[in-house]
Amino acid sequence: MSSLQLDQVSRHLATRARWTWPEYAFWLAALASVFLLPGRHLILTEIAWLALFALSLDLILGYGGIISLGHAAFFGLGSYVAALLGKHAIINEPVLALVVSGAAAAILGFATSFLVLRGSDLTRLMVTLGVALIMREIANQIPQVTGGADGLQGVTIGPVLGQFEFDIFGHVGYAYCLAVLFILFLLARRIVHSPFGMSLRAVKGNPLRSASLGISVNARLVAVYTLGAFYAGVAGALLAQTTSFASLDVFSLERSADLLLVLIIGGPGYLYGGLIGAVAFKLIQDALATFDPQYWQYWIGLLLVMLVLFGRIYGAAIAAIVFLLTFRFPFSFFVCAAIVLLIGSVYGYIRKLIDAVDARVLALSKRVRSAWQMMLQRK
Amino acid sequence: MLTILFDGIAYGMLLFVLACGLAVTLGLMNFVNLAHGAFAMAGGYITLVLVNRAGVPFLAGLPIAFLASAVIGALFERTLYVHVYSKSHLEQVLFTIGLVFMSVAAVDYVMGSQQAFIQVPSALQGRFELFGIGIGRYRLLIIIVCGLLTVALQLILSGTRFGSRLRASVDDARVARGLGINVNGVFALTFAFGSGLAGLGGALGAEILGLDPTFPLKFMVYFLIVVTVGGTSSITGPFFASLLIGIGDVAGKYYVPRFGAFVIYTIMIVLLIVRPQGLFARPAGK
Numbered sequence: 127m128s129s130l131q132l133d134q135v136s137r138h139l140a141t142r143a144r145w146t147w148p149e150y151a152f153w154l155a156a157l158a159s160v161f162l163l164p165g166r167h168l169i170l171t172e173i174a175w176l177a178l179f180a181l182s183l184d185l186i187l188g189y190g191g192i193i194s195l196g197h198a199a200f201f202g203l204g205s206y207v208a209a210l211l212g213k214h215a216i217i218n219e220p221v222l223a224l225v226v227s228g229a230a231a232a233i234l235g236f237a238t239s240f241l242v243l244r245g246s247d248l249t250r251l252m253v254t255l256g257v258a259l260i261m262r263e264i265a266n267q268i269p270q271v272t273g274g275a276d277g278l279q280g281v282t283i284g285p286v287l288g289q290f291e292f293d294i295f296g297h298v299g300y301a302y303c304l305a306v307l308f309i310l311f312l313l314a315r316r317i318v319h320s321p322f323g324m325s326l327r328a329v330k331g332n333p334l335r336s337a338s339l340g341i342s343v344n345a346r347l348v349a350v351y352t353l354g355a356f357y358a359g360v361a362g363a364l365l366a367q368t369t370s371f372a373s374l375d376v377f378s379l380e381r382s383a384d385l386l387l388v389l390i391i392g393g394p395g396y397l398y399g400g401l402i403g404a405v406a407f408k409l410i411q412d413a414l415a416t417f418d419p420q421y422w423q424y425w426i427g428l429l430l431v432m433l434v435l436f437g438r439i440y441g442a443a444i445a446a447i448v449f450l451l452t453f454r455f456p457f458s459f460f461v462c463a464a465i466v467l468l469i470g471s472v473y474g475y476i477r478k479l480i481d482a483v484d485a486r487v488l489a490l491s492k493r494v495r496s497a498w499q500m501m502l503q504r505k
Numbered sequence: 506m507l508t509i510l511f512d513g514i515a516y517g518m519l520l521f522v523l524a525c526g527l528a529v530t531l532g533l534m535n536f537v538n539l540a541h542g543a544f545a546m547a548g549g550y551i552t553l554v555l556v557n558r559a560g561v562p563f564l565a566g567l568p569i570a571f572l573a574s575a576v577i578g579a580l581f582e583r584t585l586y587v588h589v590y591s592k593s594h595l596e597q598v599l600f601t602i603g604l605v606f607m608s609v610a611a612v613d614y615v616m617g618s619q620q621a622f623i624q625v626p627s628a629l630q631g632r633f634e635l636f637g638i639g640i641g642r643y644r645l646l647i648i649i650v651c652g653l654l655t656v657a658l659q660l661i662l663s664g665t666r667f668g669s670r671l672r673a674s675v676d677d678a679r680v681a682r683g684l685g686i687n688v689n690g691v692f693a694l695t696f697a698f699g700s701g702l703a704g705l706g707g708a709l710g711a712e713i714l715g716l717d718p719t720f721p722l723k724f725m726v727y728f729l730i731v732v733t734v735g736g737t738s739s740i741t742g743p744f745f746a747s748l749l750i751g752i753g754d755v756a757g758k759y760y761v762p763r764f765g766a767f768v769i770y771t772i773m774i775v776l777l778i779v780r781p782q783g784l785f786a787r788p789a790g791k
Contacts (some may be wrong), residue, residue, distance in 0.1 A: 193595050248531070454769045
C-alpha cells in the first residue's frame with residue numbers, strides 16, 4: 127500500500143472513531159440524571175449495572191460473534207467475589223474490590239474461553255450454559271462460603287475511595303455505578319476502534335479469510351472473551367456492592383436470557399446497543415410490573431417473539447398493541463396466545479404491509495432531505 | 506446396585522422419549538428449539554387435568570396427552586416456527602426462549618406455581634423384588650412403554666417410506682428436496698410427532714421428574730445435553746446418550762450426592778470438547 131493510501135485509511139478510521147454529537151448528548155443526559163432525577167436513583171442504578179453487563183455481552187457477541195447463553199457465570203462470580211471481599215473485610219474500599227472481582231471473572235473467562243473456540247453455535251450455546259450451571263452448582267454446594275440458597279448476607283461495603291459513604295437512597299451508588307460505566311465504556315470504545323478491534327471485526331466477518339490474512343483468530347477470540355468476562359464481573363460486583371447482597375439468582379439462566387434480550391433491543395455491534403437496551407428493558411420491565419406484577423415475564427416473552435418475527439421497531443409496536451388489547455381480559459394469556467398464533471398465520475401479509483410502510487418512510491425521508499438541501503442552497 | 510441401574514435406565518428411557526423430538530428438529534432443520542420442554546409440560550398438565558379432575562383413567566390419559574401435544578405442536582409449527590427457520594441461531598434462541606417465558610407464566614397463572622402430582626392408580630405404585638432387584642412398578646411401566654416406543658420409532662424410521670424420506674431429509678435436505686421429497690411437509694409431521702412424544706414423556710415423567718411451571722427451563726438443559734451428546738444423525742445416538750445420562754445422573758446423585766449435578770454438566774462439556782459433533786455421530790456428509 128502506498129503511503130498516500132495508508133494516510134487515507136488512517137484518516138478514515140480516525141473520522142470513524144471521532145465522537146459524534148448524539149454521543150455527547152447521551153452522556154450529558156446520563157450526567158444530568160444524577161442531578162435531575164434524585165427520586166429515581168435506585169432504578170437508575172440497576173440500569174447502570176445492567177448496561178455494563180450488556181456492554182460486556184456486546185463485546186463478545188457483537189464484536190466476537192460468540193453466542194453465549196451463560197454470560198451470567200462471570201456476572202455471578204464477580205458478584206460473589208465482591209460480596210465476600212466486603213463481608214470478610216478483606217478489601218473494604220469498593221473500587222479496589224471492583225477491580226479484584228473483575229479480575230477473578232476475567233481469569234474464569236480466560237480459562238473457559240478455550241472451550242468456546244471450537245464447534246458450532248449450538249456447541250457454544252451448550253458449553254457457555256454448562257459453565258454457568260456449574261458455577262451455580264458450586265455456589266449452591268458450598269453454603270459455608272456462599273450462604274447457599276439463602277444468599278450471602280451481612281455484606282458491608284466501605285465508602286467509595288474512602289470518601290463517599292453509600293446511602294439508602296442510592297445517590298452515591300448511582301453516581302458510582304455511572305462513573306464506572308463511563309470509564310469502562312471509554313476503554314471499550316478505545317479498544318474497538320484500535321487495530322485490535324478492527325481485526326476482531328474481520329474475524330467476526332470471516333474467520334477463514336482473516337486467518338489467511340495473518341490474524342490469529344483464536345488469540346483474538348480468547349482476548350475478547352476474557353475482556354467481556356472482566357466487564358461482566360465488574361457489573362456483577364456493582365450489583366453486589368450497591369445491594370450489599372449476593373444470591374444464587376445471579377447465575378440463573380433467566381439472567382443470561384434477559385441479557386440477550388437487552389442487547390437485542392438495543393442492537394449489537396456498536397457499543398451503545400447495550401446501554402440503550404438496558405434503559406429500554408428496565409423501563410419496559412418497570413411498566414409491565416406495575417400493570418401485571420406477577421406475570422410480567424409473559425409479556426417479556428411476547429416481546430421476544432415479536433422482535434424476532436418483525437424486527438425491532440415493528441415487533442415492539444405489535445407486541446405493545448397485543449399487550450394493550452389483551453392484558454385486561456380474564457385468561458388474557460390464552461387470548462394473547464391465540465392472537466399470536468393468528469398473527470403468525472397471516473405473517474406474510476403483515477410482512478408485506480411492513481415492507482410497504484418502510485418504502486413509504488424511505489421515500490418521505492428522501493424527499494425531506496432533498497427539500498432541506500434545497501433550502502440550504504437557497505440561503 | 507442393580508436397582509440403581511434399573512432406575513437409571515427408566516430415567517434414561519424417559520429422557521429419550523422427551524428429547525428425541527428435539528433431536529429430529531435440530532438434525533433436520535438445524536433449528537434450535539429451546540421451547541421443546543414446553544410441549545412436554547403441556548402434555549403433563551393436560552393429563553393432570555384429565556386424570557385428577559375429570560377422572561379419566563391414567564392409562565387412557567397418556568395417549569390423549571400424546572395427541573393433544575402433537576396438535577399443539579403442529580399448530581405452533583405451522584403458524585409461528587415456520588417463519589423462523591431461515592433466521593440465525595441467535596434469533597431462534599431468542600424466539601424459543603420467548604415462547605418458554607410465555608408458557609411458564611401462562612401455566613403458572615392457570616395451574617399455580619406449586620409442584621403438581623398426577624394421581625397414579627394404586628396398581629402402579631410400590632415396588633417388588635425380582636432376583637434381589639427392587640423394581641418400582643411405575644418405573645417398570647416407563648421402561649415398557651418407552652421401550653415399545655423406541656422399537657416402534659426404529660421400525661418406522663428404518664422400515665417405512667416416510668422413515669426413508671425423513672432420513673434422506675436429515676442427511677441432506679437440499680438433495681432430498683431435489684429428489685422431490687416434500688421436506689417441509691416431512692418436517693411438520695415430524696415436529697408434531699416429536700411434540701406428541703414430548704407430551705407423552707411429560708405425562709409419564711410427572712411422577713419422577715416432578716411437574717411445575719418451570720419445567721421447560723429446568724429440563725431444557727437435559728434435553729439439549731441428550732441431543733448434543735448423542736448427535737442428530739440417527740436415533741440410536743440420542744438413545745444411548747439418554748441411557749448414559751440417565752444412569753450417570755441417578756448413580757451420581759446416589760453415590761456422590763454432593764457432586765450429583767456436576768457429573769452431568771462435566772460429562773457434557775468434556776464430550777463437547779472432544780467430540781463436537783456428538784458421541785455417536787458419523788463423519789458429516791455435508
